[in-house]
Amino acid sequence: MKNWLRKNPQVRTIRVAASDLNGQARGKRIPSRYADKAVEDGTRFPMSVLSLDIWGEDIDNSPLVFESGDKDGVLKPTERGFMPMPWLDAPTALLPIWMFHEDGRPYGGDPRHALRAVLDRYKARGLTPVCAVELEFFLIDDSGRNLQVPPSPRTGKRRVAGEILSLRALDQFDTFFTDLYDACEEMDIPADTAISEAGLGQFEINLMHCDDALRAADDAWLFKMLVKGLARRHGFAASFMAKPYEDYAGSGLHMHFSVLDSEGNNVFDNGGEEGTDILRHAVAGCLNAMPGSALIFAPHANSFDRMVPGSHAPTGVSWAYENRTSAIRIPSGNPGARRIEHRVAGGDVNPYLLIAAVLGAAINGIEDGAEPPEPITGNAYAADLPQIPSDWMSAINAFEKDPDVARIFAPELIRNLVLTKRQEFHYMQELTPSEQVTIYLDTV
Numbered sequence: 001m002k003n004w005l006r007k008n009p010q011v012r013t014i015r016v017a018a019s020d021l022n023g024q025a026r027g028k029r030i031p032s033r034y035a036d037k038a039v040e041d042g043t044r045f046p047m048s049v050l051s052l053d054i055w056g057e058d059i060d061n062s063p064l065v066f067e068s069g070d071k072d073g074v075l076k077p078t079e080r081g082f083m084p085m086p087w088l089d090a091p092t093a094l095l096p097i098w099m100f101h102e103d104g105r106p107y108g109g110d111p112r113h114a115l116r117a118v119l120d121r122y123k124a125r126g127l128t129p130v131c132a133v134e135l136e137f138f139l140i141d142d143s144g145r146n147l148q149v150p151p152s153p154r155t156g157k158r159r160v161a162g163e164i165l166s167l168r169a170l171d172q173f174d175t176f177f178t179d180l181y182d183a184c185e186e187m188d189i190p191a192d193t194a195i196s197e198a199g200l201g202q203f204e205i206n207l208m209h210c211d212d213a214l215r216a217a218d219d220a221w222l223f224k225m226l227v228k229g230l231a232r233r234h235g236f237a238a239s240f241m242a243k244p245y246e247d248y249a250g251s252g253l254h255m256h257f258s259v260l261d262s263e264g265n266n267v268f269d270n271g272g273e274e275g276t277d278i279l280r281h282a283v284a285g286c287l288n289a290m291p292g293s294a295l296i297f298a299p300h301a302n303s304f305d306r307m308v309p310g311s312h313a314p315t316g317v318s319w320a321y322e323n324r325t326s327a328i329r330i331p332s333g334n335p336g337a338r339r340i341e342h343r344v345a346g347g348d349v350n351p352y353l354l355i356a357a358v359l360g361a362a363i364n365g366i367e368d369g370a371e372p373p374e375p376i377t378g379n380a381y382a383a384d385l386p387q388i389p390s391d392w393m394s395a396i397n398a399f400e401k402d403p404d405v406a407r408i409f410a411p412e413l414i415r416n417l418v419l420t421k422r423q424e425f426h427y428m429q430e431l432t433p434s435e436q437v438t439i440y441l442d443t444v
Contacts, residue, residue, distance in 0.1 A: 002039060004081060005082060008093070011093045012031065012090065012091065013029055013032055013090070014032055014035050014038070014095055015085065015094050016030060016038050016075065016077075016095045017097065018050065018112070019350065020049065020051065021413075021417050022052075022054055022443070023221060023353075025225060026045070027043075038077070044072040044073065044075065046064070046070045046071065047070075047072070047107060048064035048065050050111075051109060051420050053427075054300070054424055054440075054443055055427075057423075059416075059420055060423060061419065062419050063415075064416070073100060073107050074101070075098065078096045078218070079214075084187060085229070086179075086186050086230065087230040087233055094222075096222075098112045098113060099113070108410030109410070109413050112217070112352050113410075114352065114409055114413055115352045115355055118359050118360040118363065119213055122359070125363075128211055128259065129258070129259050129359050130211045130257060130259070130339075131210060131213045131216040132210065132256045132257075133206075133216065133220050133253055133256075133355075134205075134253070134254040135223060135347060136202060136203070136240075136347050137224075137227055137238050138200070138203075138238065138239050138241075139173060140201060140238070140244060141237070142236075142237045147244055147441075148160075150235070153173065153175055153176075159172065159201075164196065165195055166196045169196035170195075176231065180205075183226055184223070184226070187222060189207065189219050190207050190208035190210070190219060191205050191208075192205070192206045192208050197251075198312070199244075199248040199250070200245055200248055202248070202251065205223075207223065213355055216355065217351045217352045220253075220355075221351045224240055227240075228442065239442070240347035241437070241441060241444050242303040242347060242444075243302055243303075249312050249313075250346060251306070252306075252312070252313060252343065252346055253346060253354065254342065256331075256339050256340070256341050257339060257340055257359065257362070258337070258338065266336060266338060268339060269337075272335060275330060278366060279330070280372055281369055282362035282365050282366055283330075283340060284368075284371055285361045285364040285366065285404075286328055286342060286358060286361045286362055286365065287328065288364065289364060289402070289404035289408065290327060290344065291386070291387075291389060291402070292403075293404075293405060294388050294394075294398060294399070295399035295417070295421065296357040297344040297354065297388075298392075299421070301428045301436055303346050303348055304391055304392055307346075314380065315381065315390065316381070316383060316386065317388060318375075318376045318380050318383065319376070320375045320377065323377070325378075325380035326343070327342070327344050327380070328340060328343070329343055330375075344388065356408060360409070392421070396421045396425065
């Protein structure tokens, strides 16, 4: 890590940052000459910081604040090490960190540690998940009273239409996307295909499959930070919020995963289209935990505006082969790449918690040998299905009490997230929808 800074003497300052429960980067700015201390000794800030609400405020009744003296955690660098921050004007390095107790134990309220704990369960069985995510986001001109599509830097015109798979829409913002891919190369984020989507100024970029789920989550977290920062350099906003425009589809964050055994074989592949018993067990685990995990997939007030029938966001608990109306889709194609696509989450999620929730649910099902119901056919919105919670408070309550969730997340993370979301729920009731959009536009 130290060698990176010595090879980049132009970097004068660094940022050390960890993800809080909302996926917000919390940390400090440090002169680069003091970077060795941050690497060797770690940095410190209160454990309560990883549970702040969306405004960055303490949780009023959290036991982490006054009850315990608001004590510090020790934050150490992740294996990712230093990387550039191409969206800033001055050469700057980012050092991702995660939180530990004073005695070296991982802090259970850290979302990155939540994912690590799930991966330990796979490792104990000689299994390795392979993950990839598809991230949808909007480019937005938020300089006026109403949100609108930014004018194209090429033509100066605004295209007020959703343009699915339109090369013209991509080309209108070619300079931004060129800079984005260059920045991904600098940060070693494996950005793959970009497409235009159905919403106003909406795009999707896929990140490549990775057999290190922690790194896959890091990539998604860093990518969201990069896209938002770089868009501002280009004179507009980028947002992963679930539903900025009432009359257009919202943004999702779909996750694909398969599982390898100790010899590198895909345990979902039986040589045919249907997949193995283990695939069905994993699907069953995902379905069983889906209602209780809704708060992870839809963590904000605005999230539930996306989750309505017929909006390309699943509302029913279901699975199917090659069917994008279902919550769980088994894509067709080469049997060696047989995988599960989890389609429920919005773009506004915390990637660490999302991947932990999905992989944790799958390993629950694998451990239990659980069996799913029959896969559906046709339009899932027209079927009589168990429903995913359709409002924020129902999702909060379900997350707090669900036994499948309790097998995935540490009790302190469940407690902290519930307290955080109940505080946000209380204060969001005082705001108009447009005021809520203003808050979520830059944060999530």
